[in-house]
Amino acid sequence: MSPPKPPARADRVPLWRYLCLFRTDILSAQPARLYRAWMAEFRTPFFRSFMVNDPKLVARVLRERPMDFPKSNRISEGLRPLLGRSVFLTNGDVWRRQRRLIDPAFEGGRLRDTFPAMLDAARAMGERLPEGDVEIEAEASHAAADVIFRTLFSIPIEHNTARDVFDEFRAYQRTQPILNLAAFVPLPRWVPRFHRRKTLRSARRIRALIEGLVTERQREIAEGTAPDDLATKILTAVDPDTGDRFGRDEMVDQVAIFFLAGHETSASALGWTFYLLATHPEWQERVAAEARAFMAAPDFSGLSRLKVTRDVFREALRLYPPVPMMVRETVQPEGLRDRTAHKGDLVVLSPWHLHRQSRLWDNPDGFDPARWTTENGRRCAREAFIPFSSGPRVCTGAGFAMVEGVVLLAAVLAQVRVLPVEGRVPEPVAHLTVRARDGIWMRVAKRDELPDRG
Known part of the structure; x- marks a missing residue:
């Protein structure tokens, strides 16, 4: 049985219905033919x-001529x-x-420095994971936020400011639609963007809390007492071309996206990975x-031995890419196959559909971590696997996210077993990332106990 995916709409639907679907759930707004x-x-x-x-057009947009497709x-x-x-x-x-x-802080050698904080989280x-039925x-959101704060500012999620940011961000998620009105209707710059009042209020609170963290870190850097974490590395980085550094307001912008990308996307990927493992006990x-x-003797070099765990996580990223489009x-x-795109037209790259493209992948809707060792899997990994984008604009934290996912899975599954909850099949929807409409529920039991399947 294939993992769940949202129902596709009919090939033809009235425009207003399509726009309503698109604003609330990008995935179910798309026709079934896009999978082929x-x-x-x-x-x-x-x-x-x-x-x-x-794949040839995807390569053109992301890798060959990315500046022609901003x-x-x-x-x-x-x-x-x-x-x-x-x-x-x-x-x-x-x-x-x-x-x-930003990039130097996330280079491969620096990941070793963040490993202890990831492991602690x-x-x-x-x-922290309780036994019984768990959403x-x-x-996963709690854990991913913990990783971000420990690696960025050397504080755990239990720190008051970290907890406040996490709580405010959950409020922001509930009020933020996928797309603003300006995505559908061209508006002059002077026209208000009609953001929801709750969305604006949550955004202001989050940015104020982050500004406090950044200001404090700048003070610690000036006094020589700052920890050697990601925030310090980025704030002290010097642009080799201009000699500039990030100012406070610029750093607030960057921390906001680190939290959004590093917390929201990781939580999505982890949630779906746990579900896939709960429904595939052999894996x-x-x-x-x-x-x-x-986990008997965890160290950074030992990550290379987690080959199955890495392939399982990659398969979850294929089936449920956190950023679907x-x-x-x-x-x-631009000539796009047999059509011509005019200046200002939109080009949509959909990891959700590309990762399930039936002309490319063997068993595209099935969960099969072993595919990555096959010829088809290796070819598709090069040409049709873009959970973190690709080319110059590939996600800065792609390597970070892969290490984080594997470490979190290892630390949890060394201690507990997860099973599906009867009648609780999650339905994927796209909010800020691919989440489940009513959450992902599973039964958790300690590994030294037999799970109650009743």
Whole structure:
């Protein structure tokens, strides 16, 4: 039985119904043919878009000519109150400068420095997880936020400010629609963006709390007492081209996206991974065996031995990519297969559909971690697997996220067994990330006890 995916809509539906679906759940708004099509064109009275599932076009947009396909401001409008001018939203020279300052903190060698903090957060999740029926997305959110605060500011989630940011962010998620009105209707800059009042209030509170953390860290850096964590590395980084550093307001923008990307996306990936393991016990036992051996003497170099755990996590990222769609905009006319995109048209890259493209993947809707060792799996990994995007704009924290996911899975599954809860099949929907409409429920039991299947 294949893991759940949302129902696709009919190929034809009235425009207003489509826009309502798109604002509330991107996934169920899409027609079923997109799981096979190389490209599809969508027209509305206000914009035209092309969804591309052809690996050659994806490579052109993301790797070969990324500056000719900048991120679309239409999509960023909804996130700007929280993220400001963070690296997630900017383009051109501003984006290049931001990446020059941020990227060194996430280089491969630096991941070793963050491993102890990740491990502490992972152990805390394993100890905190209660027995019985558990909504695992909430637990994963808690753990992912803990990882971010420990690695970024050297404080656990129990710290008052960290807890306040986490609580406010949960309020923000509940009030933030996927897309703002400006995504559908072209608005002049002077026209208000009609953000919800609760959304604006939550964004202001989150940014004020982050500003306090950044200001305190700048003081510690000036006094020579700052810990050597990610916040210190980024705030002390010097742009090799200009000699500039991030100021306080710029750093608030970047911390906001680190929290959004590093917390929200990781929580989504972890929640679905636990569900897939709960419904595929043979794979769960293989992960548990690796996990117990690793957790007996955990160290960074030992991560290379968690091969099955890594393949399981990659398979969860394939089936449930946290960011289901990425939107770019054309800056000039572009030939896209047999169509021509005009300047200002949208190009939609959909990891959700590309990862399940039936012309590319063997058993595209099935959960099969062993696929990554097959010829088809290796080819698709190169050409059709983009959970963190690809090319110059690949997620800065992609390596960080892969280590975090594997460590959290190992720490938890070394201690507990997870089983599905009867009648609780999660339905994927796209909010800020791919989540379950009513949460992901499972039964948790200690590994030295037999689980109650009743």
